[in-house]
Amino acid sequence: MKILIVHAHPEAQSFTAALKDKAIEVLKAQGHEIALSDLYEMNWNPVASADDFLDRENEDYLVYALEQRKAVKNKTIAPDIQAELDKLLWADLVIFSFPIYWFSVPAILKGWFDRVLVSGICYGGKRFYDRGGLVGKKALVMCTLGGREHMFGEGAIHGPLEDMLRPLLRGTLRYVGFDVLAPFVAWHVPYVSDEIRQSYLDECEKIFTNIGEVEFLKFPSMSDFDEQLYPQK
Ligand SMILES: Cc1cc2nc3c(=O)[nH]c(=O)nc-3n(C[C@H](O)[C@H](O)[C@H](O)COP(=O)(O)OP(=O)(O)OC[C@H]3O[C@@H](n4cnc5c(N)ncnc54)[C@H](O)[C@@H]3O)c2cc1C
Numbered sequence: 001m002k003i004l005i006v007h008a009h010p011e012a013q014s015f016t017a018a019l020k021d022k023a024i025e026v027l028k029a030q031g032h033e034i035a036l037s038d039l040y041e042m043n044w045n046p047v048a049s050a051d052d053f054l055d056r057e058n059e060d061y062l063v064y065a066l067e068q069r070k071a072v073k074n075k076t077i078a079p080d081i082q083a084e085l086d087k088l089l090w091a092d093l094v095i096f097s098f099p100i101y102w103f104s105v106p107a108i109l110k111g112w113f114d115r116v117l118v119s120g121i122c123y124g125g126k127r128f129y130d131r132g133g134l135v136g137k138k139a140l141v142m143c144t145l146g147g148r149e150h151m152f153g154e155g156a157i158h159g160p161l162e163d164m165l166r167p168l169l170r171g172t173l174r175y176v177g178f179d180v181l182a183p184f185v186a187w188h189v190p191y192v193s194d195e196i197r198q199s200y201l202d203e204c205e206k207i208f209t210n211i212g213e214v215e216f217l218k219f220p221s222m223s224d225f226d227e228q229l230y231p232q233k
Contacts, residue, residue: 001032001211004091008039008098008109015189015197016144019204020097023142026208035087039108045080046111052078069120077118084116093138093211094178096168099189100145103164113172122176126229131222132177139178140214141168142204144189161185162217174219181214 005024009016024034037044050056053067054076071077072085088094098109105113117123122133152161162169165183173180184207186200207214226232 001092002035002090003027003032003093003095004035004037004087005095005097006037006039006109006112008096008106008112010040010106012041014099015186015200016097016099018201019142019144019186022201022204023095023097023208026205027211030209035091037084037087037112039112044108044112046108046114048111048114052081052115054078065119068118069124072118072120078115081115081118084112085118085121088116088134089121091137093140095140095142097142098144100143100147100164103158105168117172117176126222128175128177129219129222130177132175135177137178138181139173140181140211141165141173141183143183144186146190147188149187169217170219174217180217180219182217 005020007017007020009020011017024036028034039046048064050062050067052064053071055071055074056062057067057070068077075082077085096105096109098105101107104110124133127133147158150156151158152164154160158164161183169180169183184204186197186204189197189200224232
């Protein structure tokens with residue numbers, strides 16, 4: 001498989017980076033081709049702006065998604081976006097590696113989604129969910145947390161983990177068509193013992209050794225909805 005890892009942690013020696021390195025080691029040993037976007041190391045610009053277009057359709061009023069459509073068609077999108085888009089379209093599987101920040105992704109990764117998941121290729125009109133532009137590709141979220149496992153779930157203080165990750169798993173990854181694998185989560189990372197952190201690295205090794213066995217999350221199909229996107233009777 002061709003695998004892109006999008007990694008977002010400001011410290012190269014972090015535990016999140018150790019998980020990313022373990023994933024690369026295991027996947028490479030199996031003969032997979034790996035590309036890495038280490039966003040902090042790349043000094044990735046996360047801010048979507050008019051500067052993302054070398055040539056504007058409308059110079060007077062910025063409609064970001066419309067300019068994206070035109071720019072990807074005419075190859076006038078900013079070179080840093082085009083380079084990431086090329087990697088994304090090359091990959092069969094994309095792994096997102098990051099620490100949870102405020103129930104979400106670090107801003108640098110949010111900005112990767114904003115700028116790289118372009119309208120016209122990744123989605124557009126009614127091309128989303130199982131009709132999204134990236135149908136056929138897989139995505140896996142690998143994240144670290146300060147919180148403990150028992151704080152997540154039905155009735156738990158923070159509610160289910162899937163609720164916290166919904167904007168990412170459903171609103172972003174599934175929206176553009178990815179088959180989304182069950183996330184890999186390392187809990188309470190700064191506060192646990194070295195032994196427990198080692199067990200997370202072992203679990204990571206197991207998951208990436210058997211990547212074909214990770215279950216997919218379930219989402220609605222567009223075919224269950226009518227032209228106006230009301231549920232089919
Ligand atoms: C802005 C912000 C918002 C946050 N919001 C949330 C939130 O909403 N919910 C939540 O739960 N948490 C939240 N957190 C906490 C954050 O998610 C965790 O601190 C983070 O995931 C921990 O992972 P890390 O890679 O940064 O750990 P690190 O701090 O890098 O590492 C933890 C420990 O692991 C050790 N270590 C490094 N490499 C290895 C290795 N190979 N083997 C064994 N040990 C190793 C390190 O020396 C260190 O002692 C937030 C943090 C910030 C800064």
